[in-house]
Amino acid sequence: MLNMVWLVPILPLIGAFLNGGYSFSGKKLVRPLVHTIACGAILGSFLVTLLTFIHFLGLPSEERSVTVTLFSWLNLTNVKADVAFLIDPLSLVMMMIITGVGSVIHIYSIGYMSHEKSYARYFAYLNLFCFAMLCLVMGSNLLILFVGWEGVGLCSYLLIGFWFHEKKNAVAGMKAFLVNRVGDFAFICGTMLLLWSLVSVGQGTVTYTELKGAVHLLTNQTVMGFPVLTVVTLLFFIGATGKSAQIPLYVWLPDAMAGPTPVSALIHAATMVTAGVYMIARLNFMYSLAPDTMNVVATVGYATAIFAASIGFTQNDIKKVLAYSTVSQLGFMFGAVGVGAYTAGVFHLMTHAFFKACLFLGSGSVIHAMSGEQDMRKMGGLKDHLPITYKTFLLATVAIAGIFPFAGFFSKDEILWHTFNKEPVLWCVGVLAALGTAIYMLRLVAMTFFGACRADEKTKHHIHESPATMTIPLIILAFLSVCGGLLGIPEALGHLVGWEHSNLLESWLEPVFAGPHHEVEAGHTMEYLLMIFSLGVALGGCYLGYTLYTRRQDIPERFVRRFPRLHRLVENKYYVDEIYQKFIVDNLLRLNQWLALFDQKVIDGIVNLTGSITKVGAFISGWFDRVFVDGLVNLSANLTLQGGRGLRLAQTGRIQDYLYVVVAISLLILFWRFS
Amino acid sequence: MATLQSYLMVTAILFGLGLFVVTTRRNAVGVLMGVELILNAASINFVAFAHFRGNDVAGNMFSIFIIVLAAAEAAVALALVISLFRQFGTIDVEEATTLKG
Amino acid sequence: MHFPYLSFMTFFPLVGMLIIGLMPSHRADCIKKVALFTTLPPLVAAIGLLMHFDKANAGLQLFEGPYAWIPAFHIQYYMGVDGLSLVMLLLTALVCPICILASWGIEKSPKGYFALFLLLDSAMMGVFSSLDFFLFYVFWEVMLLPMYFLIGIWGGPRREYAAVKFFLYTLLGSVLMLLVMLAFYFYSDGNTFNLVTLANQQTHLGPLKGEHFRHLCWLGLFIGFAIKIPAFPFHTWLPDAHVEAPTAISVILAAVLLKMGIYGILRICYPILPDATVHFGTLMAVIGVINIVYGALCAMAQKDFKKLIAYSSISHMGFCLLGMSSFTPEGLNGTVLQMFNHGTITAQLFLLVGVIYDRAHHRDLEGFGGMAQIMPRYSAMTAFAFFAALGLPGLSGFVSEVLCFLGGFRSFPIITVISVSGVVLTAAYMLWTYQRVFLGQVNEKYKAFSDITARELTTLIPLVIIVVVLGVYPSYILDLMNPTLVALGKTLTDLKIAGL
Structure with missing residues (x-):
């Protein structure tokens, strides 16, 4: 049974791919085909989950943890992560919820969205969401969890802004994604800190099963005076506040209601928003070591x-x-x-x-x-x-x-x-x-x-x-x-x-x-x-x-x-949105404008100034060359010209004038010779 | 007895007249005539010097040479004058100033 | 003796250029076809190269030469690949045919355009495969010439300004590089330009013995390459060049030319001046973080679609700088992978901007709106590219960004934490742009626009496939370059530890 467990996330992915392609191709919409694919996919993965669950029930409790490795994702010196699924009681509970409630909501959507033009697109997103959410809960390491973590964020973005012709919906989707990204920022930092702290004690890993045996090595480690585990778990928790809509990053969830209602039910109530809770439950061995967190x-x-x-x-x-x-x-x-x-x-x-x-x-x-x-x-x-x-x-x-x-x-x-x-x-x-x-x-x-x-x-x-x-x-x-x-x-x-x-x-x-x-x-x-x-x-x-x-x-x-x-x-919801808008968003936008101006005027200004200075220098040297160097050359030519112009006055063309000169000079010579 | 000085006086006057004619006449033919006078003055000088140096043949030779030359010169010069007349419609040398710089 | 893949890839485009030169200029269709078919054999050769390449070997291989070229000055014709250059050659061979396809609409003297393009192609291949500094330099300079004309003749309204700026800026860098090259030549044992010999020599001669002089040389090279990356504060030529360049040239500029800066640092600075590299590691990291954050913030303020993507390129190249400054295997792998990924992703972005520019004849972000309803397929492709660019897990950009961060964090935790904020900012400007252009109310002016055409799709699909495949299975490329980069990183890390 376990060698088929990869079907659980893959089936919805295939469904998403088919419906997505169908929507992309722009062919005439055949609604039964679309929802048969979508519901079939999620029901299929529910079935596989159910069978796995039954299989697990038959196992003794200590054997109920299996890692199914598909292939190696990253295999570098310190970072090793497989595309692998960890099937254990916790992930099975989550899988049951996701595929079970997911199936129900897929079926509900058939009725609810029956007049929707973008029917195939809707179901493609819904299937894609299930895929990402299943990755999140089934992944055997933090990186796969993060893939799912952001994947559900993407689907949430797409589905909140599903009716994107209204700007309000599009903005709500964007807000959801961005607020989540703020959480993800902390999540990435936490992962990095955890990984390198573990590497420094010779146990670099991001896989849960290995983490469980290794985190106790970090109990005495500190980073900037704080215990590493406290910092790591806090960073992860900040990530969770984004995904699971807790103070201070909850603001996106109410706006997320702009999406179709089944989406609110599936993503923004039943599954995605609980990812943070799942994550903490999954990393319970780490949180238990960090009482402050x-x-x-x-x-x-x-x-x-x-x-x-x-x-x-x-x-x-x-x-x-x-x-x-x-x-x-x-x-x-x-x-x-x-x-x-x-x-x-x-x-x-x-x-x-x-x-x-x-x-x-x-x-x-x-x-x-x-x-x-x-x-x-x-x-x-x-x-x-x-x-x-x-x-x-x-x-x-x-x-x-x-x-x-x-x-x-x-x-x-x-x-x-x-x-x-x-x-x-x-x-x-x-x-x-x-x-x-x-x-x-x-x-x-x-x-x-x-x-x-x-x-x-x-x-x-x-x-x-x-x-x-x-x-x-x-x-x-x-x-x-x-x-x-x-x-x-x-x-x-x-x-x-x-x-x-x-x-x-x-x-x-x-x-x-x-x-x-x-x-x-x-x-x-x-x-x-x-x-x-x-x-x-x-x-x-x-x-x-x-x-x-x-x-x-x-x-x-x-x-x-x-x-x-x-x-x-x-x-007015304690004016939290307004405060965020005023103090963070507006300032950020102002900073952008300011920096863009700085870039254009100062940095590029320096470049252009250098260009202009070079141009002025070139002009000066050109002027010197023209006036002085070339002037000298022209001067000699001019002198010759002027001289010629003066001399030519002597050239009257009258033969007798020449004769006068001849006679005069002859006389002068004679005079000079014989006096 | 005619001395060399008297010959030289005559030729000097003759040369002076010739030069005067050449420099003052505006008529090209007149100018030519002046040239002839100068040539003749020179020719007489040659003959006079030849005579007083003991009948030196070279002097006589030169005077004959000058006579021939003068004939040829006159021929060429007259041809030029005719050409000048054709070109400008006049033989006034003052008018022919094409070579003016 | 193996087939001379590298020389073939480098010089085959020149054959095409000659053929185009001999063709009558009114046969535009024929010229385009010749150009396309000239870029395909190098692609095939690149795949052959990949097959022939020994992944387990960390060093250079598949050498061609060294043959004496100008014996009087010990200048050689010497080519070879390792994991680093192989990836870049693959990228170049892949992007060139795509660019030719994207240039299909060129109407202004296609003969000159395609001939210059093939010259550029040849020079780029040459840069990535040369192992002789002089040869490298020659290709590096040859590349400038066609680029100058391609921007200066086929560009937008301010093309002369942009082309001259690009040319002079890069030339300034080249001059510094030339000086350092000569220093290497004169103060090396036996006066050589051979990069392998230069990297292997144990002792320096002459002024190169002095630490300060080595640092100066390093800085000279670095500025030369930083201009190309482009690293803050040498980046301002890029937005201008991108805005004015025709679509395909923007693509090639972003996808291949920018990579040469990083490539040059990794190929020349790192092995030849390792101690100076270690000394300036922090500088690179700081420039990296400035690039990331500053580029992203500037991008957010842009009104011009292409300028926005140009600034996003600056931001994304910052990840490379951060990753490579860490000297960890993760960081270096991340850097080279990011170079490849940025090549494929930004190529898509520029192609996509080209699509809309061809229709609307402007790129003002505020001037669109609701395009997703008018051009659904185009919008889907753009959404894909945007999400790839903002590092969505599952697509290739994520892997390289995370590796850069992971590597960077080991060496520079605080700087890296600041850089990670780039992921938020990138998402912000990408999604905001998407919302402004594609979502919301339909702009009635553009209602009649046709959706993306088959030819335009053809240019995008190969890139999409690569982005997905490398996101899911990055080992495919990582395995190629990992041994090379691990070896490179080890030298530097050892030096760094010894220095401490």
């Missing part, structure tokens, strides 16, 4: 969680709310890996992929029904018109809010539990963010599905439930949002029904995250208490959200009137 990761994660949640309250664009919700949930994941709860982080990553994909696809269905309208203020009362969408959306909302026994409850609770053990302060932040999540999600549901419809007549007339290609994916994802949590039932709960090792995901991932567990066992009592507490928070949040935005809409309005400044600040 871990604190930074956890703090940034929770800060992002609460920060983004607060913005979520004030947004009116249905996709923007979901986008900030994604940023916030990603914060939870980073909080989890930051406190060393890698399993919990990956667990939340997985459940989030289910319910957030479901929410996005649901919102897509709503937007589809509303003829492209995204403003929630113009929606309302859709639950009767879109029953399936409504039900699935509600299930996913409940899941994200963290109500027992839906998926979000288990994963979020595991995160909060681990955080509580490590950093009670962060736990408080987490609980607040969770409360916020419940409220703004219910606000979203209330504004969209409840109450009276606020759409105009034309749109209202057009509202219809989406076709089966769109609703079936919704149902699948809703099902996963409901049941996905059962993969990680905490031991404390399993214990109650007499099921030891009930946390299936934890035992599955154990070989990857094996290491000394620092957690303090506070006993099950505390865990139950916390569980009940967070369930209470979630329920309370839901109630609050529902009430505030259906029956007591006056309360938020009064709040807004009471604190207009605060509201404006949050509504």
Whole structure:
């Protein structure tokens, strides 16, 4: 089975190639052909992943790590990297999510994009994304990870700007790519530092399996006074903040909603944005050795969680709310890996992929029904018109809010539990963010599905439930949002029904995250208490959200009137975009102009000045040559000429004049001779 | 007795007249006549010197030579004068200043 | 005795030039075909050379000569290849036919154009295969002449200015090179121009014994080559030359001529004056980082499409300087690979600019907009080239950039970290340009433009394939040059360590 695993990324690549070529050729569009290729490719790789997974289930846990090498990519003195895939429990989980959720979203796209002209191009990008994302998670070393890392960035760029005839979309794509590049800058620096530090201890490598055995050699190394591992992991984390939209590089994600909604679901919710979490989980052995970095990761994660949640309250664009919700949930994941709860982080990553994909696809269905309208203020009362969408959306909302026994409850609770053990302060932040999540999600549901419809007549007339290609994916994802949590039932709960090792995901991932567990066992009592507490928070949040935005809409309005400044600040996303624009982008552009001018005027000026000076020198020497040197030559000629001119006066042509002269001279001679 | 001095006086006057004619006459033929006078003055000098040096033949030879030369010169010069007349329509030497620088 | 590939590649274009010279000037089609078919045999020969080349051998090989050329001054006809020059010869042989194809639209006296082009081709091949300094110098100078006329006659509105600037600037460098060449000649054992002998001699004679004089010689050579690279602050001729040159000449200028600067440093400065090279390593790295960052920032401010790409070339050549200054195998491999990759990628960029210029007759970035809807295929090709240029992993540019960084980081961590910011800036100006020209609202003026033609595609496709193949499987080229560069790097690293 494992010798076929290379098919997993290659199939989508072939799909992308075929559809890309099809789009490039400009032949007449045959939609069934296009989506058969695309969906076939991703379903094929899902199948291979599934088979590999089943194969792995049959293996003892210590054998569940296989490297499949295709060929040598770089083979230089110190840098050796193969094009190779590392198949282990962690990458398999990611592969399952990517190909599974990916397949569902591919199918959904058939319906959602059915009127799109650039149908083949869309599916080519989508397949290409799956390829890149699979490279990212399957690669056996940091360089292949980086190939995927940037590859997904490319696809994200292409898909955000998919409707590029609107400048806004194109700019959003560009912003996403550039902000990610800032993160990549740190990532490259981190890779270089890691590699050369390892070379200096004689273990130069970028391959995970080798890194795992080698990084402990670096524990005492420093760079500019800081521990190498801390610096390296921090640099990687900066890379992750770009890709996974954390403070301070989260700004691109809300704008990324300019892309088609299935893209938002796949790339900007379920898979790509979780790459940073995956990367930290993958390099857990390194992060565990860098406690300072871990604190930074956890703090940034929770800060992002609460920060983004607060913005979520004030947004009116249905996709923007979901986008900030994604940023916030990603914060939870980073909080989890930051406190060393890698399993919990990956667990939340997985459940989030289910319910957030479901929410996005649901919102897509709503937007589809509303003829492209995204403003929630113009929606309302859709639950009767879109029953399936409504039900699935509600299930996913409940899941994200963290109500027992839906998926979000288990994963979020595991995160909060681990955080509580490590950093009670962060736990408080987490609980607040969770409360916020419940409220703004219910606000979203209330504004969209409840109450009276606020759409105009034309749109209202057009509202219809989406076709089966769109609703079936919704149902699948809703099902996963409901049941996905059962993969990680905490031991404390399993214990109650007499099921030891009930946390299936934890035992599955154990070989990857094996290491000394620092957690303090506070006993099950505390865990139950916390569980009940967070369930209470979630329920309370839901109630609050529902009430505030259906029956007591006056309360938020009064709040807004009471604190207009605060509201404006949050509504404008704390002016972060404006600050970046003003302090970074504008200054950079000014610097460019200035430097270009410098180049033109000074550097080229010197060149031209040299030229001009040479020209002046040449003019002077030319003048000297003309006036003095040549003058002398001309002078002699002129003298001769003038002399001739004078002498010729003697030449009268009169024969007798000559005779006078002859006679005169003869007489003179005679006179002179004989006197 | 005629002395050499008297011959020389005559020829000097003759030469002076000839030179005067040559330099003052504007008529080309007149000029030619002046030239003849000069030649004759020279010729008489030759003969006079020959006589007083004891009948030296060389002097007589030269005077005969001059007579022949004068004839030839006159012929050529007259031809030139005719040519001059054809060219300019006049034989006034003052008019023929084509060689003026 | 092997087939004299190098002489064949060098002189075969001259045969074509003679044939074109004998053809009547109104037979433009025939002239173009002759030119094209004259550039193909060298390409075949280059592939033959590749087959014949012993990858495991780090040294020079496939020698032709040394034959005495001007015995009185010990000047030889001596050619040979190693991993370094082989890659450059491959690039030249590949780019020349593409440029001929790209010049198909030349209407102004095609006879002269193609004849000069073939002369240029010949000289470029000669530069990359000469092993005698004098021979190298002759080819180096011969190259200038056709380039001057090609820019000066077939160029844009300010062609005279650009051509003269190019010519004088390069000539200035050549003079310095000539001086150093003579110093090498007179102060070498047995007065020789032979580069191999010069590199192998253990002791220097005369003033060359003095460290300062060697440093001076190194600087003389370096300035000569830096002008060609072009390295800051000797770079300003490049934007002018590119803007004025016709498309194919821009391509050849960016793809091959710029490489000669780096090639010259690696071929002459590094082996002959290793101690001075080590001494000036930091200088090269600093110039490299200035090139990268400064070039990228200047590129961002440009309004002219071609000028932007010219500045991007400056920025990309900075990677080469950074990589080579590190003396690590990674850095040197990165440098030479970057030379090759920059050749293939920038060639595409200039070809693509040519495509739009042929249609719109201007290159003002602000004057387009929404071209992706009018010319979808053209836009796709441009997007590919742009992403290759900004170092997207999976395409060749990424591999060489990363290797340059990796190498550079070992020797100059801080400088390299600053250079890495170049990847952000490159992405910024590339994508911003793409957005301004291709995305957004359609400019109604250009609605009737036809998409890229088959001939234009033909010039691009081989380059696209190479860019992808080398991105996925860079070992194909790295294996060729790695032994040579490892050996070169080792000498210098040893010296550097000994110096410390």
